[in-house]
Amino acid sequence: MAKLVIVPTPIGNLGDISPRAAKALAECDMVLCEDSRVCSKLLRHIGVTKDMVIYRDDNEERQVPKIIDSIRGGNVVCLTSDAGTPTISDPGYRIVSACRKVGIPVESIPGPCAITTVLAASGLPSDGFLFLGFLPKKSSTRISIFRKYASFDYTIVWYESCHRIVKFLDDLHCVVGGDRVVCIAKELTKLHEKFYIGKISKVRDEVGMSQPRGEYVAVVAPERFKL
Numbered sequence: 001m002a003k004l005v006i007v008p009t010p011i012g013n014l015g016d017i018s019p020r021a022a023k024a025l026a027e028c029d030m031v032l033c034e035d036s037r038v039c040s041k042l043l044r045h046i047g048v049t050k051d052m053v054i055y056r057d058d059n060e061e062r063q064v065p066k067i068i069d070s071i072r073g074g075n076v077v078c079l080t081s082d083a084g085t086p087t088i089s090d091p092g093y094r095i096v097s098a099c100r101k102v103g104i105p106v107e108s109i110p111g112p113c114a115i116t117t118v119l120a121a122s123g124l125p126s127d128g129f130l131f132l133g134f135l136p137k138k139s140s141t142r143i144s145i146f147r148k149y150a151s152f153d154y155t156i157v158w159y160e161s162c163h164r165i166v167k168f169l170d171d172l173h174c175v176v177g178g179d180r181v182v183c184i185a186k187e188l189t190k191l192h193e194k195f196y197i198g199k200i201s202k203v204r205d206e207v208g209m210s211q212p213r214g215e216y217v218a219v220v221a222p223e224r225f226k227l
């Protein structure tokens with residue numbers, strides 16, 4: 001049956017591709033990907049050769065009508081991104097929304113995502129949480145966002161780059177003080193995976209001394225949570 005299939009990909013460890021995701025990639029007519037080199041590596045890993053079409057933030061608008069036509073023509077199209085779950089701080093929601101609008105079936109395969117991976121391992125409250133994607137680069141805007149959420153009663157997850165993770169901790173420290181519990185996870189599922197967990201004053205020093213490199217996720221506990 002013609003459809004769009006959302007296929008999560010590993011966030012580091014290729015072994016995390018699920019059998020169901022691999023089967024979907026093997027059986028589809030076309031794979032949407034952000035970068036064909038990254039996608040080819042994954043397809044090689046599972047022994048699949050497939051037509052790939054680049055689908056990124058900068059060509060989404062142009063691609064959506066073509067993809068809709070292709071699925072209406074009977075094709076099964078897999079939506080992937082470079083790492084993790086498509087549409088989560090990654091391109092994709094526009095094609096999903098367009099499919100929904102015209103009644104094309106959408107299948108969503110569960111799989112790797114940096115948010116759930118870090119949250120589950122952090123030991124911070126995870127009964128409810130807020131994910132806020134990437135912060136803006138401008139310091140004053142970041143600080144005003146921290147002020148807005150300083151008293152939020154649930155855990156908050158942010159994506160952050162290695163270039164700004166220390167600045168993230170400095171700005172957050174300025175707003176919430178040194179006692180707030182945070183978890184900074186680096187290179188999840190990869191060789192250099194590391195978790196920094198504790199009061200922000202201690203974590204800031206540890207991350208600062210580590211010469212940050214690679215990919216980071218930040219988890220901030222609500223004020224009520226103490227270690």
Ligand code: SAM
Pocket residue numbers: 011012081083084085086087088089090112113114115158159160161185186187188189190215216217
């Ligand atoms: N769609 C992806 C997901 O499901 O997690 C997220 C894509 S977003 C463009 C990329 C950001 O996710 C990175 O900058 C980093 O903050 C986080 N991330 C992705 N993989 C990661 C990993 N292995 N370790 C730590 N953070 C990661």
